[in-house]
Amino acid sequence: MELDKIENILEKYFQGETTIAEENQLKEYFSSSDVAQHLEQYKPMFGYFSQVKQQKSTHEILLRSKKRNAAWLSIAASVVVLLGIGTYFFVREKNAAPVAAHSELGTYDNPEEALKATQKALALLSNHVNTGIESVQYINEYEESKNKIFKQ
Structure with missing residues (x-):
């Protein structure tokens, strides 16, 4: 009876329809020593999952600091703002020069x-x-x- 149940759960597992409890049953069954002969081929797969679960990584992960990037970003933003202000004043001064030459706007000497x-x-x-x-x-x-x- 238990073998039929394991086969049904295994079929559901390969279709992606098992629950976590059913997957735990499969892991327990395949980690035991009394696995059916025709299901022996799946034992390494479930054994791998339990083996990998116990492994721990000793590899160090280096994290880069983002403060350095933020400093460059703030410097670049300051330069852009200063260039914008300088361009504004340069264009304003350039456009204001011809107006100053004609201080009497709207007046004509010739009728x-x-x-x-x-x-x-x-x-x-x-x-x-x-x-x-x-x-x-x-x-x-x-x-x-x-x-x-509307005939009002």
């Missing part, structure tokens, strides 16, 4: 130039206002259609 600049600015403003009015006309058309459909 004809002033008239042309004013007309250009008003034309640009008119285009934007017309675009906004067209959008409002679409909204009015939508409202009229909605009122026809």
